[in-house]
Amino acid sequence: MLSLNDLRQFKQQGRKFSCLTCYDASMARIMEVAEVDTILIGDSLGMTIQGHDSTLPVTVDDMAYHTAAVRRANQHAFILTDLPFMSYATLNDALQNSKKVMQVGAQMVKLEGGAWLSEIVQVLTRNGIPVCVHLGLTPQSVHVFGGYKLQAKTREAADQLIADCKAVVEAGAAALLLECVPAQLGKEITELFPNTPVIGIGAGVDTDGQVLVVQDMLGLTMGRVAKFVRNFMKEQSGETAILDAIKAYHQAVQDQSFPSKEQTFQVEL
Numbered sequence: 001m002l003s004l005n006d007l008r009q010f011k012q013q014g015r016k017f018s019c020l021t022c023y024d025a026s027m028a029r030i031m032e033v034a035e036v037d038t039i040l041i042g043d044s045l046g047m048t049i050q051g052h053d054s055t056l057p058v059t060v061d062d063m064a065y066h067t068a069a070v071r072r073a074n075q076h077a078f079i080l081t082d083l084p085f086m087s088y089a090t091l092n093d094a095l096q097n098s099k100k101v102m103q104v105g106a107q108m109v110k111l112e113g114g115a116w117l118s119e120i121v122q123v124l125t126r127n128g129i130p131v132c133v134h135l136g137l138t139p140q141s142v143h144v145f146g147g148y149k150l151q152a153k154t155r156e157a158a159d160q161l162i163a164d165c166k167a168v169v170e171a172g173a174a175a176l177l178l179e180c181v182p183a184q185l186g187k188e189i190t191e192l193f194p195n196t197p198v199i200g201i202g203a204g205v206d207t208d209g210q211v212l213v214v215q216d217m218l219g220l221t222m223g224r225v226a227k228f229v230r231n232f233m234k235e236q237s238g239e240t241a242i243l244d245a246i247k248a249y250h251q252a253v254q255d256q257s258f259p260s261k262e263q264t265f266q267v268e269l
């Protein structure tokens with residue numbers, strides 16, 4: 001089973017790592033065979049599995065249920081699990097809710113926010129819970145942003161996001177996840193923290209890892225998908241098409257053919 005140390009080593013070696021969301025045992029087993037490096041039990045399951053129009057209704061029990069199912073079927077990937085909306089608003093909630101997902105197989109929890117999470121990050125880390133902080137477009141705050149939009153489009157906003165990253169890394173964050181930010185900022189932040197793996201989704205090709213929602217990269221999402229998504233199913237056919245699409249994604253992350261310019265936000269900062 002891959003560990004946080006493996007992710008740190010990948011970063012030091014310049015070996016890019018793959019991450020996909022996963023919520024069930026069948027897909028987790030396919031990802032094990034495809035040797036996907038990391039799995040995110042994302043609260044995106046509120047939309048992809050439960051049919052809500054945002055991640056807000058998801059509960060900690062939902063996250064624990066799906067984490068347990070994935071862990072049982074996949075003994076290879078490093079697993080991180082989202083703490084859902086309002087489940088880490090107090091230190092005690094953060095501790096109790098992290099405990100629930102760590103006890104069923106998560107190796108790290110992911111929280112959305114910035115510098116204001118520093119105390120929570122510190123306390124969780126001291127209690128043996130590695131934390132990934134998700135910055136940029138943070139879907140739990142969709143009603144604050146007024147939609148799912150590119151973040152940190154100006155130098156000033158980019159510097160604010162860098163300051164948030166510095167604060168949470170200083171507090172002990174073991175990983176960062178950047179969503180929907182200019183590629184230049186993804187590169188700057190990845191280079192700024194030599195010991196902290198940075199995962200990107202719509203953050204350019206230079207982050208240490210890439211993540212996509214599995215339904216998006218398999219072409220199962222009806223309607224509009226984000227610019228940063230590539231449909232890896234399009235290139236496949238036959239009985240093993242899903243496995244082959246996931247293998248192709250893992251390979252494309254490693255050889256950096258994904259994300260290409262088409263799937264990247266190019267903004268000069």
Ligand code: KIV
Nearest residue numbers: 021042043044201211
């Ligand atoms: O919940 C999720 O799937 C996520 C990804 C979009 C990064 O947080």
